[in-house]
Amino acid sequence: MPRKSSPVNIDPRVKRTRRLLRDALVSLILKKDFASITIREITERAEVAYITFYRHYESLDQLLMEVLDEGLAELMTHIETLAKQSDTSALETEGRLIFEYIEQKADLFRILLKSQSVTRVRRKVVRNISTVFQKSCVPLERLGNQTTIEIASNHIATSLLSLIEWWLENNMKPTPTEMGKVYKSMIIDSTVGAVSSLSAMKK
């Protein structure tokens, strides 16, 4: 394995090889079923020697993770900044902004959802989104006990992912504006309402 842990100096050849492998995987995921992708196929498309793959990654999953982590980090910071502006006026446009963002990077999200074949990836994504909402969504913090908050944030995260998945499968048919309204009323408002009614039952 090349020295990726070295502080600043990264050999340009290493950068190039890794980029070629990532790009090759991305282009293959967009065309084929993920399960049928072979390492040899990736290296051929990347125009790189077969063994070079193993000089940089231990497994196909590791390469996939690296690809997704890049894109996921973007989505997370995007959602996070949106979730912090949790006054009602911002929520009006929050949903629209999310779906406009996804529209821009549709390819990346198709990969992210196709690669749900790897369960761990989906779990990781859900957990990330869940903690973001758990920490930064003010109404959830005020209402409800710990368990209810956990369920609610998990519910928001999985619902958002499923809604995105549905939207992509329907070729992004309803506009981002309409999807934003659906997101606000069906996911955010509904969940906040449910949490408050659930915590009211306990008292």
Place this chain on the structure above:
Amino acid sequence: MPRKSSPVNIDPRVKRTRRLLRDALVSLILKKDFASITIREITERAEVAYITFYRHYESLDQLLMEVLDEGLAELMTHIETLAKQSDTSALETEGRLIFEYIEQKADLFRILLKSQSVTRVRRKVVRNISTVFQKSCVPLERLGNQTTIEIASNHIATSLLSLIEWWLENNMKPTPTEMGKVYKSMIIDSTVGAVSSLSAMKK
């Protein structure tokens, strides 16, 4: 392939072989990662010749589908009968009954959710639950246009699956009664409310 299409007479040897293979797969899924299960491993555990697998199934996925279809059919009829009694008094206990049912057959559902690694299986499950709610949930039919109904039923199906998944991962910690309340308020009531508010915006 043995004659499985013959009307009534199914060779007892065929029945036995298929049962042994299904049971072997189930016991392996409960112990190992699905991706690491090999056909040879299944046949060894089933105490059956390797080639016998291919005399009954074309692929590992096909056997998995058969196993899941059995269990899924049960869940579907269970949910379906519950969804038909959609008066509010029945909804009170509907959620509880679902989670009590899952508690009974926890092993099966762990398989069903572990095997989500195969994306097609998850899609199939979601689609089934979705159409059940779309057809039999009265409030959804009355309110909203076609697209909204599709989104809503998809939302209910995926949310229910995610809630079940969360519950199983937390070792079924909150009681079925509590989960039933969560189900009713966070999934059913919330979605119905969202659909009505969304269709009100359009008019």
Place this chain on the structure above:
DNA sequence: TCCTTTTTGTTATACTGTGTAACAGTATGT
């Protein structure tokens, strides 16, 4: 019970993909 049919077991084989190794060639930074 005998006999035909069907299923199963045994063994062998072609094929594909993974992962490792040795050695030669090439690019990088100083």
Place this chain on the structure above:
DNA sequence: ACATACTGTTACACAGTATAACAAAAAGGA
């Protein structure tokens, strides 16, 4: 220009898939 680090070529061992031929065993009807 030079030592260092990366890449390419070739070869190989290994595991799992999928198929085929033939022998053995079980099922069901006469």
